[in-house]
Amino acid sequence: MKRLQRAATLVSLVESLRENGSWCGETSIQKASFFLQELTGVPLGFEFVLYKYGPYSFDLTDELTALRADSILTLETPDPKYGPSYLPGKMSGFVLERFPKTVNRHKAQVDFVAERLGRKGVAELERLATALYVQLGSTGRSSLKSRAGNLTRLKPHISKADAEQAAREVDKMRAEAKQLFGQ
């Protein structure tokens, strides 16, 4: 994906997340992009590693700042309680209009992810994204309990019950994504 095509996809993701009730801070975009790339197969080209709040891409952070520099995205802080929030910038319309095929090709995947993650808080996003990270790294048919165990080992502050719930929810999302997108 070329830079402006990826920009159009990220703008589309930000719009969809906001429509689905997301505050759209960087953590929301990071986790949604991780699901978009790894669960639904949209080739954003970011490398995700396990970091402070689960899977995280340093390249994506750089890209979000670069998109702000080009006014494709903008950052506002309407409520200090929740931290900064991303919005489409004044050049967002430009990329959406110039890359309609790219946006349409990934629209269903973008909405799928945004509908499922939009209303989640940071702590829940961390659990779900880390559960997916664990699942992607699991070999063969590892059980839900074993994956939940791995999740709590990676993130000791997550309880066993929350880890199992997250693993269950990711299993469900993965099955849906497979049916809808063949991933």
Added chain:
Amino acid sequence: MAKNIHEIRDAVHVFARLDSDERKILDSRAFQRLRHIHQLALTYLVYPGATHRRFEHSLGVMELAERVFRIITADENLDDRVREVVPSGDQLAYWRRVLRMAALCHDLGHLPFSHAAEKKLLPEGRTHESLTVDLVNSDEMERIWSKVTPPLRSEDIAKLAVGPKELKHHDFSEWERILAEVIVGDSFGVDRMDYLLRDSLHAGVVYGKFDQYRLIDTLRILPETDEESAAPVLGIESGGLESAEGLLLARYFMYSQVYLHHVRRACDFHSQDFLLSMYPDRLPTNIDDFLALTDNEVLVELRRAVADSSHPGHDAADRIVNRRQFRVLYERNPQDAEKNPEAGEAVYYAACEKFGKQNFRHDRYSQGGSATDFPVKTRDGRIVPSLAVSDVLKKLPLVNVDLVFVAPELRDQAQKWLSENRDEIISQVAEDEP
């Protein structure tokens, strides 16, 4: 009795102090090599005073790392919400030592002319940071780490020296992540603090100055947000907010005025071409060959190449030495950016097609990271995002460069062509794919 603490005069911090164990690192081949790597590559062709080296910068980074460490680990400065992340006793002493060594070693892997040619000269997937890690883990350095008191683990030093962004697949504990942030952090890394102050001093500009004393005194380890699951990171007490703004403004101005100066950037392209002519099969990355290579060897070869028209690097060398560097043909402005955010790329490709690729270079740089976003502790103990309490940070511009350079002998012709076709060229946006 032999002296254990050594003072070295420093242009920025007055003294850099180190003990006899740290002196062994100073005297190592890898560190002494930094005496011969210019901090700012060929920037001295624009700012003649900017001839300082990575040697003194590395000492300065260690000096600042020590000051930050003392402040953020002082008992009276620890926030109860994150207090448990900081070790105590011998462990704290061990990590202080690791931090100082990592600060000293953080630039060991720099190539000649620093960043100018790194991407093209190193094998795929290698960076100066990965070379730094190799050097820290080398047998020669390992012998030093094992003999200092207490012995230090080279992998701990490497982690703090380059940070999690460069060692993506290594596990970092919260404490290790914070210490790496002390050195290479986007907001408050002492690497950046030192280079802004030092580069500003030597270049003879005031843009890089900020109130380092107030800033460091108010740095704290804080939860990133008020949420219970928030990770501990480096933040600031509200009384230091203006000094943090000063640091980030200094960064913006130094990038705009010094690091991305158009003549320096043009010379970076030529030095890259020259180095590629010296090393068409890429730079050696084995330790002995790498350590033998500094700016000195390259500068000697550069002068040889100028005098020899058959030298493969003659043209690049001649452009640098005889001031025939490429000139700016196009600089994107806000009006053009509204027509095409990649306007420079459109001009570059059209110009290459019209006049030949060898006559043009495209320079695109966008600021990355998220330096302006950090936690601030208010007087009543709440944690608020910096962007919620600082109008300066909200409005701080992002560095964004989009330039096209042309060979000076073609400049008039290319400018005429561009002025006649500008709107049409800039409107050419890459095609959407089916």
